[in-house]
Amino acid sequence: MLLTVTTTRAPATDLGFLLHKHPDRAQTFTTSSGPAHVFYPRADEQACTVALLLEVDPVGLVRGHGSTLTQYVNDRPYTSGSLMAVALGSVFRTAMNGRCDARPELAAEPLPLRVELPAVPHRLVERLFAPLGWRVDAEVLPLGEDLGDSRYARVVLTGELLLSQALRHLYVLLPVLDGDKHYHVDQDEAAKLLRAGEGWLPEHPDRELITRRYLLNRRTLVEEVLSSLSSLAEAEEVEPEELDNALAPPRVSLARQRRETVISVLREAGARSVVDLGCGGGALLRPLIAEPQFTRVLGVDVSAHALRVAARKLHLDTMGERQRARVELRQGALTYVDRGLTGFDAAVLMEVVEHVDPERLPALEHAVFACARPGLVLVTTPNVEYNPLFETLPAGSLRHADHRFEWTRAQFREWAEGVAERTGYTTHYLPIGDEDPERGAPTQAAVFTLERTED
Known part of the structure; x- marks a missing residue:
């Protein structure tokens, strides 16, 4: 040929x-x-x-x-x-x-x-x-x-x-x-696709078709790569959390409010070691590292490119030796058990679960709550009931092209309470962002705390 x-x-x-x-x-x-x-x-x-x-x-x-x-x-x-x-x-x-x-x-x-x-x-x-x-x-x-x-x-x-x-x-x-x-097509092929697709595949109108055919429809690999491609496109796209709220004057961005809420919860819980699951380009890692309380910070993402972006934004190459010893980045998929994620005080899934196909959520639950089993898990996700209040979001649309779903408050609580019951956690809920009397807050959060009676 x-x-x-x-x-x-x-x-x-x-x-x-x-x-x-x-x-x-x-x-x-x-x-x-x-x-x-x-x-x-x-x-x-x-x-x-x-x-x-x-x-x-x-x-x-x-x-x-x-x-x-x-x-x-x-x-x-x-x-x-x-x-x-x-x-x-x-x-x-x-x-x-x-x-x-x-x-x-x-x-x-x-x-x-x-x-x-x-x-x-x-x-x-x-x-x-x-x-x-x-x-x-x-x-x-x-x-x-x-x-x-x-x-x-x-x-x-x-x-x-x-x-x-x-x-x-x-x-x-x-x-x-x-x-x-x-x-044979395996995890290495997924990594090759992300490397070779850097700079063009995230924006291709047929990126899903390309991913499926390149990976021969290996569903788990396809899901992981599509989730990664979505996160890689975030620099070129207006993030959903930054859409203007038609009912509110200019304010602190929703993205910042979300990060500040996460840090506050971790601080108040006394967490010292934190893993950011689905860390992307490091938006949460930066404020985590800025807090001396967090002596060990791990960022995990399926995308090697996203991790390189995070390393660059965190200036890991010029970071002082003592500071650098606190930080680690590693590639991994959240639907697979990774024994390296055990032993952390807290884990965060910030705007992550909605990128996972619903049928893969039990695998994520098993990997995070049953196996990694941190003392605290904090999950944030969009509240779909709030979407009509974003004037730049077309009616009936989700906030991001790669979102597989967006939950109502009732659906989120049903999922979270099921997870807590099955895995031995208790849970409570927090609104993030300006609350509407009828539709609630734009972001909803669940804080899972491990019950220690098993010890």
């Missing part, structure tokens, strides 16, 4: 610097699917084309997996999909990461690019690539005389993008177009 990338930005041979592959040399690399050859059909001042040719061993693909006819007779060696994506990531990894030590200014410059793929499944190609700034031309390939068209097309993508962006688009979307992979 073949992929070519062409640029006409003069001098076009600068493409060799970006790819870390010299235009005058043909090179061969070993990949898990077979040898990958890199060469330049054209390399001059006006235009430079790099070709990636992957030689796939069809027998090697199924060796050790049985020998049915359909395993040997298939399109894997000929159509660009996960095999090509793996080769792309292996051969052009440094370029995909946006590094060019010799010419760093090149890596930050959008280039006129033309990508040609002789055979890819074409059904979704326009839908997936066009929102990213590509012009898509697809020539459907015929099956043969009187057999009609195939599901494949010769595709040409043209656009002006960073080369690193273009490579990451291809790395993710080639397997998505195909809807299949030649290897």
Whole structure:
């Protein structure tokens, strides 16, 4: 299978610097699917084309997996999909990461690019690539005389993008177009998707479709990644808690009121070690670290990118040694048991549960309340009854595109009391934000306290 990338930005041979592959040399690399050859059909001042040719061993693909006819007779060696994506990531990894030590200014410059793929499944190609700034031309390939068209097309993508962006688009979307992979999909694949999708996937209108197809509909992985993508988009979106309240004058933002309430509850409970579950970019971690009372602070999030953002905002790299010893960030999913979360005085799920599919809430309950089992758990979530008072929120809409639900006050209490009864906690409730006489407060909170009779 073949992929070519062409640029006409003069001098076009600068493409060799970006790819870390010299235009005058043909090179061969070993990949898990077979040898990958890199060469330049054209390399001059006006235009430079790099070709990636992957030689796939069809027998090697199924060796050790049985020998049915359909395993040997298939399109894997000929159509660009996960095999090509793996080769792309292996051969052009440094370029995909946006590094060019010799010419760093090149890596930050959008280039006129033309990508040609002789055979890819074409059904979704326009839908997936066009929102990213590509012009898509697809020539459907015929099956043969009187057999009609195939599901494949010769595709040409043209656009002006960073080369690193273009490579990451291809790395993710080639397997998505195909809807299949030649290897097992696990938690590592979810992490790869978040890394390769950084900077474009959170804003893609079909991010859910992309995530589901890339992860082969592994529901738990899909849920975790979609929740992460939602949190990554928060910097570009107006947060729901910052929507103007039509009934109130300008005031302290709801986000700040929520953080202040959480800190106050933790302070009054005498908590010294706190884990922020679903910490995102660190909005709550900063005020936690500012309080000397909290001698151990752990932030957990499924998104590695969100954790990098948190580390940057907290200035962990320049933080003093004693202060740095109090803080830890770690990647983890809240619906999985993590023994590293035991032993904390308190845990906080601030605007987190509404991002979890309802059928996954029992898994979260088990992981947090039954296994991690902190002395105090504080949960905040939107009060859907209050939504009509946000004048910028369309009628009937939830506050965030990734919210799987938003509870009424009665629904929240029913869930919280069930959790408390099943896991040995008691609970009480707090309103956060300006209360409306009929609709209550915009944010509702439940404070779970572990009953110590079991000791």
